[in-house]
Amino acid sequence: MLRTLVVWSVLYAVPALAQGAEEKAVLQAMVEWCAAAQKSDAAALEQILLDDYTLTNSLGKISTKADDLAEAKKVDPKYEVLENRDMKVRIHGNTAVVTGRTRVKGVSGGQAFSADFQFTDTLLKVQGKWRPLASHVSRMAN
Secondary structure, three states, X not given: XXXXXXXXXXXXXXXXXXXXXXHHHHHHHHHHHHHHHHOOOHHHHHHHOOOOOEEEOOXXXXXXXXXXXXXXXXXXXXXXXXXXXXXXXXXXXXXXXXXEEEEEEEEEOOEEEEEEEEEEXXXXXXXXXXXXXXXXXXXXXX
């Protein structure tokens, strides 16, 4: 009986530990991505984003990895704040879906901006690293 309980405990604990480690890895990828975007670090974004990455912004416009890299290289927008919070991670094999909120503040085209967004990001695990594939953001009412 005790042996059966130990076996069952191990069977249930291992996936939970693995899931926790994978969730941490996804969240770490999100932190690195956010930091690179805030610093307009085009070299880091080149490594972070998958080549076919797309973003559907709050106006319904679709941009690509190339668009994000171009913005980073011209440092417009320039972010003072770009932070994610309230993130929830769901993992299905090599695919992760992250939902949460983003607060941004900065300057674009000489104009100050500040906004909050709800987001859904899809990441793929490629060669052991979680990388963004697609994003969708909706602006939240102030």
